[in-house]
Amino acid sequence: MKLHEMHRSHRVGWLRAAVLGANDGIVSTASLIVGVAAAGATQEGILLAGVAGLVAGAMSMAAGEYVSVSSQLDTEKADIAIEKRSLENNFELEKQELAEIYQGRGLGPTLAGRVAEKLMAHDALGAHIRDDIGISESASARPVLAALSSAVTFIIGAALPLLVAWLVPTVVLIAAVCGxxxxxxxxxxxxxxRAGGAAMSVGAMRVTFWGALAMVLTAVVGHIFGVAT
Known part of the structure; x- marks a missing residue:
């Protein structure tokens, strides 16, 4: 019977972008709504600010993720190109380098040399990309996926407090949106x-703390400027 273990590291790329997008959508839009409401704006003005924040935030998240992950991908490609040239010019030295890596992981010199020789005979560049550079297929940069994940989840996250602000009367808007x-x-x-395999209570507490802090600060700023005007 073959044992199948469920690992979660392959989710890191899209999960990070998705969580960041949704979290930022909720926090930034809710904070914007609370700040504008605290300044004494009408419900129409509050909703307009919320919609503008949703559109601008989604585009900002998508562009930021795409540029950031594209830079990571450029670095990975540059490292792979360097490794490819080195294999073409110094194959034996690269084989020795790979064997030394395996020795560092606990293999004896003879076995490490044999493993390096076998792996390089099968896929020399792939072996060095994985074990020398440290790039794995599951964690490689995917700019378009990261950008789409962030934008879509930002829109979903931002739509939630915006919907609450639209449904409730102005007198209870701040309390309703915050809650x-x-x-x-x-x-x-x-x-x-849960998706990342961590404790759900810890994940819940850390995002609610920072979200609450953001809403309190924007409410204070909105109140100050509302009084000043």
Missing amino acids: ASLVFLAVLGALAA
Whole structure:
């Protein structure tokens, strides 16, 4: 009977982008709504600010993720090109380098040399990409996927407090948006922690803390400027 273990490291790329997008969508939009509401704006003005924040935030997240992950991909490609040239010019030295890596992981010199020789005979560049550079297929940079994940989840996250602001009367808008957004953040943190194999309670607490802090600060700023005007 073959044992199948379920690992989660292959989720790191899209999961990080998705959680970041949804979290930022909830926190930034809820904070914007609370800040504008605290300044005494009308419900129409609050919703307009929220929609503008949703559109701008989604584009910002997508562009930021794409540029960031593209830079990572460029670095990976440059390292692979260097390794490819080195294999073409110094094959035996590269084989020795690979054997030394395996020795460092606990293999004896003879076995490490044989393993390096076998792996390089099968796929020399792949062996060095994986074991020398440290790039794995599951964790390699995917700019388009990261950008789409961030943008879509930002929109979903931002739509939640925006919907609450649209449904409730202005007199209870701040309390309703804050309360609902904290619940959304707690659920998001718990689900993200579960998907990553961590404790759900820890994931929920850390996102709700920072979300609450952001909303309190923007409410204070909005109140100050509302009084000043």
